[in-house]
Amino acid sequence: MPPPVRYRKVLVLGYNAVGKTSLVHQFVNGEFLEDYDPTVENTYSKIVTVGKDEFHLHLVDTAGQDEYSILPYSFIIGVHGYVLVYSITSLHSFQVIESLYQKLYEGYGKIQLPVVLVGNKLDLSTDREVKTAEGKKLAKSWGATFMESSAKENQLTQDIFIKIIQEIARVENSYGQKHRCHVM
Numbered sequence: 001m002p003p004p005v006r007y008r009k010v011l012v013l014g015y016n017a018v019g020k021t022s023l024v025h026q027f028v029n030g031e032f033l034e035d036y037d038p039t040v041e042n043t044y045s046k047i048v049t050v051g052k053d054e055f056h057l058h059l060v061d062t063a064g065q066d067e068y069s070i071l072p073y074s075f076i077i078g079v080h081g082y083v084l085v086y087s088i089t090s091l092h093s094f095q096v097i098e099s100l101y102q103k104l105y106e107g108y109g110k111i112q113l114p115v116v117l118v119g120n121k122l123d124l125s126t127d128r129e130v131k132t133a134e135g136k137k138l139a140k141s142w143g144a145t146f147m148e149s150s151a152k153e154n155q156l157t158q159d160i161f162i163k164i165i166q167e168i169a170r171v172e173n174s175y176g177q178k179h180r181c182h183v184m
C-alpha cells in the first residue's frame, strides 16, 4: 500500500510588496508576475515529494502585515509552519518580520516554531538594505532556517517550500524527543 499523503498547512507572512505572492506563484505556477496587485488572501495547493514521502502542501498567501497587525487565531490554529518573507531592499520589512515572529512565538506559548526566514529580491542586491549576516543571525536566534531568494529569477523558490516541510518534521521530532517518557 502506498504511504499516505500528509497534509501540511503553511502560511506565508510579511510586510506589503516583499514578494510573498510572487514566491508562491513561482513555486506553484512556475512564472513571475511583474505587476503588483495587493493580496487579500489566496490559497494554493500542491503535492510535493520530499525524499520518499508525499505531502499535500496547502499554502496561504496572506495580505501584507505590519508591526501593528493583530494576528488572527486562524494564523495559529491548524497551521504547521511559516514562511516569513522580507525584502533585502527594505530594512523596514525586516523589522516587521521580527515583530511578526514575536507575536507568533507568544501566541504559541513560546515554543520553537517551524519557520523558514526568506530575504527576497536578491536580484536587487545593489539596493540592499539588509545584510545577509543580519538575516542569518535573526534566523539562528529563532533556531530557524534562512534563505535569500529571488522570485523574479526563480532563485531558491522551490527550495523554500521543500525546506519548510523538512523544518516541520524536524521541529516535531525534536519536540517529541524532549517530551518522550523514559522507562527505567
Ligand SMILES: Nc1nc2c(ncn2[C@@H]2O[C@H](COP(=O)(O)OP(=O)(O)OP(=O)(O)O)[C@@H](O)[C@H]2O)c(=O)[nH]1
Binding pocket: 014, 015, 016, 017, 018, 019, 020, 021, 022, 023, 033, 034, 035, 036, 037, 038, 039, 040, 062, 063, 064, 065, 120, 121, 122, 123, 124, 149, 150, 151, 152, 153
Ligand atoms: N525585482 C524583483 N521584484 C520582485 C520580486 N518578488 C516580487 N517582486 C515585485 O514586487 C512587487 C510586489 O510583489 P508581490 O508578490 O505582490 O508582493 P506581496 O508581498 O505578495 O505583496 P502584498 O500582497 O501587498 O502583501 C511586484 O511588483 C513584484 O513583481 C523579486 O524577487 N525581485
